Amino acid sequence: MPYPPEPWELRGSMHLSLWRLPETELPSSPVETPPVLVGGSGLVGTAWVIYGPGSVMEYNELLTAVLVYDRMVPRVHISHIWVDSADSEQGGRELWGIPKRQAQFRLRSTTGEPRFSRVASFAADGIASAGFTRLAPLPGSWPFAYRVAQDLNGFQQTRVSGSSTVQWCSSAWRFEPDGPLGWLGGRRPVASLALNDFAMRFGAES
Structure with a gap:
């Protein structure tokens, strides 16, 4: 097994944008967790993540997630x-059912590291x-704490917790x-944030 066992201790930075989409245009989610809707629209997040020193592995990530609920509790x-x-x-695939794929990333900043x-x-x-x-x-x-809901040989929820400093951003996608x-093309996010130096635990003790 080349990857570490859970939980994964992760440190780094995240740039996050939130989008409001009509129900018919939301990504699909497990049948156990329908999307959270307000006025017929749901909330989608897109995030660039840099996992750096202090993490069990150092790598880059782009993700899209949708806010759902399980028995009225947000996931x-x-x-x-x-x-x-x-x-x-x-x-990510074998431990938690997260559908990770590989991609090539390019990161740039005006003064050094993007974070x-x-x-x-x-x-x-x-x-x-x-x-x-x-x-x-x-x-x-x-501080933050939530659960990720995925399909992995059936429905599974994974605990995530940590803390970070937070900064409002403007963004262009x-x-x-x-x-x-x-x-998502042609849309504008409703808000964008930077989590500058987060510490995160993903998953539970075996």
């Missing part, structure tokens, strides 16, 4: 995800690209029209 379903690590791809710069840009060849400008930070460090996220 997160990862519908599309790409990584540049074969070990992460295999581990420390005011302006950062990301690209996954043939899929999407985006640029972020960091704006006002929120005070303090913010481009989705390849014929790519797997082309259905």
